[in-house]
Amino acid sequence: MALFAIDRLIFSAIYLNDFAESALCLYHGLSMDASVAAYLTVIPFLILICSIWGEKKWIKTGLLVYSGLISILLSAIFVCDTVLYGFWGFRLDTTPLFYFSTSPSAAFASASWPLIALGSITFLITAVIIGAILFFITTKFNYSVKNKPKECLSMALVLILLFITIRGGITVSTMNLSRAYFSSDYRLNHTALNPAFNLLYSATHQTDFSKSYRFFSKEDADRLYQDLNKPLSRNDSIDKPYLDKRPDIFIIIMESFSTHLIPNLGGEDVALGLDSLAREGLSMQKFYANSFRTDRAIPAILAGIPGQPSTSIMKFVDKIEHLPTLPNKLIDNGYKASYFYGGDANFTNMQAFLVHCGFSKIISDKDFSVTEKMSKWGAPDHLVFKKALEDIKNDKSEKPKLRVIQTSSSHEPFDVPYHNPRFSSNDKLNAFAYADSCLFDFVDSIRTSPGIDNSLIVIVPDHQGVYPENLPLTDIKHHIPCVMLGCGIENLRNFENIPASQIDLSATILGLLGLDNTDFKYSKNIFDISTPHYGVFGGTTYMGLVFQDKTTLINTDKPEENTDSIYLRTQAYLQNLYDYIDQL
Numbered sequence: 385m386a387l388f389a390i391d392r393l394i395f396s397a398i399y400l401n402d403f404a405e406s407a408l409c410l411y412h413g414l415s416m417d418a419s420v421a422a423y424l425t426v427i428p429f430l431i432l433i434c435s436i437w438g439e440k441k442w443i444k445t446g447l448l449v450y451s452g453l454i455s456i457l458l459s460a461i462f463v464c465d466t467v468l469y470g471f472w473g474f475r476l477d478t479t480p481l482f483y484f485s486t487s488p489s490a491a492f493a494s495a496s497w498p499l500i501a502l503g504s505i506t507f508l509i510t511a512v513i514i515g516a517i518l519f520f521i522t523t524k525f526n527y528s529v530k531n532k533p534k535e536c537l538s539m540a541l542v543l544i545l546l547f548i549t550i551r552g553g554i555t556v557s558t559m560n561l562s563r564a565y566f567s568s569d570y571r572l573n574h575t576a577l578n579p580a581f582n583l584l585y586s587a588t589h590q591t592d593f594s595k596s597y598r599f600f601s602k603e604d605a606d607r608l609y610q611d612l613n614k615p616l617s618r619n620d621s622i623d624k625p626y627l628d629k630r631p632d633i634f635i636i637i638m639e640s641f642s643t644h645l646i647p648n649l650g651g652e653d654v655a656l657g658l659d660s661l662a663r664e665g666l667s668m669q670k671f672y673a674n675s676f677r678t679d680r681a682i683p684a685i686l687a688g689i690p691g692q693p694s695t696s697i698m699k700f701v702d703k704i705e706h707l708p709t710l711p712n713k714l715i716d717n718g719y720k721a722s723y724f725y726g727g728d729a730n731f732t733n734m735q736a737f738l739v740h741c742g743f744s745k746i747i748s749d750k751d752f753s754v755t756e757k758m759s760k761w762g763a764p765d766h767l768v769f770k771k772a773l774e775d776i777k778n779d780k781s782e783k784p785k786l787r788v789i790q791t792s793s794s795h796e797p798f799d800v801p802y803h804n805p806r807f808s809s810n811d812k813l814n815a816f817a818y819a820d821s822c823l824f825d826f827v828d829s830i831r832t833s834p835g836i837d838n839s840l841i842v843i844v845p846d847h848q849g850v851y852p853e854n855l856p857l858t859d860i861k862h863h864i865p866c867v868m869l870g871c872g873i874e875n876l877r878n879f880e881n882i883p884a885s886q887i888d889l890s891a892t893i894l895g896l897l898g899l900d901n902t903d904f905k906y907s908k909n910i911f912d913i914s915t916p917h918y919g920v921f922g923g924t925t926y927m928g929l930v931f932q933d934k935t936t937l938i939n940t941d942k943p944e945e946n947t948d949s950i951y952l953r954t955q956a957y958l959q960n961l962y963d964y965i966d967q968l
Contacts, residue, residue: 392409394466412576419549422549460511464476465579473676482699564578593963600956608953633719633784635685637685637846638845643864649667654807668866670919671864672859673846674691685846686741699732703968718784725747726757794818795815801818804818827869840893866884890904917931
């Protein structure tokens with residue numbers, strides 16, 4: 385518990401810088417610290433029980449080995465948690481393990497070599513310090529037993545106390561993440577969490593979708609969900625707009641872009657290329673990223689499935705294979721599909737998902753030369769767009785094409801082959817300006833081939849990124865641009881203020897083509913006025929809906945007593961989502 389307290393104080397010093405707040409977090413995290421400490425104490429305690437009858441030498445050796453393993457484990461948790469929180473904004477869970485298991489090189493790509501070196505050194509020093517403390521206690525412990533019956537009774541009583549501490553008390557409620565939640569400021573709640581418990585909880589509470597987020601009975605949840613999506617009355621003489629041809633479709637997924645980089649959406653003068661394209665075409669004003677990481681964003685964009693707070697559907701290949709997807713639907717209607725990415729397509733099981741989508745061509749890092757892979761994430765954006773342009777030039781097929789292009793250069797560590805004098809002191813903004821310039825050049829090239837009138841271009845980020853920092857966990861953090869160009873789409877600007885999110889792109893694109901989109905349960909055609917529209921966003925501990933005149937947010941780990949109808953429907957939406965995934 386002392387080690388956990390020290391870790392929390394160090395974490396507070398880095399991310400809070402307020403002694404009073406740190407003390408509050410320390411207090412509210414005590415019960416969770418005690419639970420984890422008891423977890424870690426059970427095994428050595430059982431070994432000590434064996435010492436009543438066993439050989440003391442082997443008992444001592446067993447405790448020393450266990451102490452060494454725990455030292456390494458706690459050191460890794462402390463260091464990884466402290467470092468990654470600065471990038472991701474949530475405490476350590478199984479996400480890094482998922483990333484590392486699918487592609488170790490990509491998992492480390494966000495971090496600079498100095499940071500990796502510093503983290504490694506800190507890990508070794510921390511492990512040595514923890515190990516030294518535990519070794520000292522182990523070697524100084526008195527293993528002699530004078531009264532075996534008395535010792536057995538004492539140890540049995542202490543073992544019971546340990547399990548009560550692990551459970552979090554003797555009440556109905558067992559230890560869970562909500563024990564650490566005490567403030568409306570998410571930073572304080574995050575600081576109060578024990579990183580080891582958060583990791584363990586994530587590992588044991590992510591696969592049973594049928595038991596996750598049970599706010600209501602199934603009947604009540606279904607009723608509330610249906611109320612949320614009840615069709616609106618409309619003038620039947622107003623038809624949903626659609627295209628009278630099969631254009632080539634380009635979906636460009638921009639890494640980490642947000643509205644804060646684009647003047648058209650009230651942001652700064654950074655992504656001026658995207659800003660000019662937004663003014664030329666249709667620019668959604670109330671558009672939201674469904675989640676916070678790329679592995680959640682790609683299924684949202686291409687399969688209309690909202691991101692899940694507790695896990696990523698990309699982890700479950702068996703469920704991925706049952707998802708309806710936009711590429712599959714287009715392929716069934718005569719399209720040819722290709723995917724372009726400069727990084728490792730195996731990262732986060734992306735390759736499995738793309739194969740399921742039916743992409744006949746998947747370009748990734750293996751398709752670039754060693755000299756072209758100049759970034760930790762693989763090939764920089766201008767070379768990825770170049771590959772797509774080559775494909776346009778060389779593909780003489782008469783079939784209409786879907787080309788999805790995923791960028792990566794505007795991601796940590798922001799090492800790009802570009803220098804904009806306006807952002808010479810800010811690597812992040814320089815990287816965004818570089819990605820923006822690559823995007824604009826690519827769209828400009830499409831004007832000549834296949835031609836802007838024969839193309840439908842959809843530009844959407846995967847999630848809001850690192851600029852600006854420390855945004856609150858509300859709709860503001862998830863507000864992203866969505867720009868559509870070509871095929872006269874600018875004539876639909878009267879729909880620009882419709883609240884929507886990434887999951888709505890599948891139904892919208894299919895709707896524009898006059899194709900059936902009913903397979904996509906959570907996706908809504910933005911241009912269908914008979915549909916109730918709202919944006920969906922969320923993170924590891926929250927989920928929200930954005931309506932035209934109202935935004936609601938729920939804490940998924942610690943539900944509130946709230947009778948507001950929209951709040952209850954948001955809970956029902958999440959429960960319905962997990963029921964849907966459970967049945968895939």
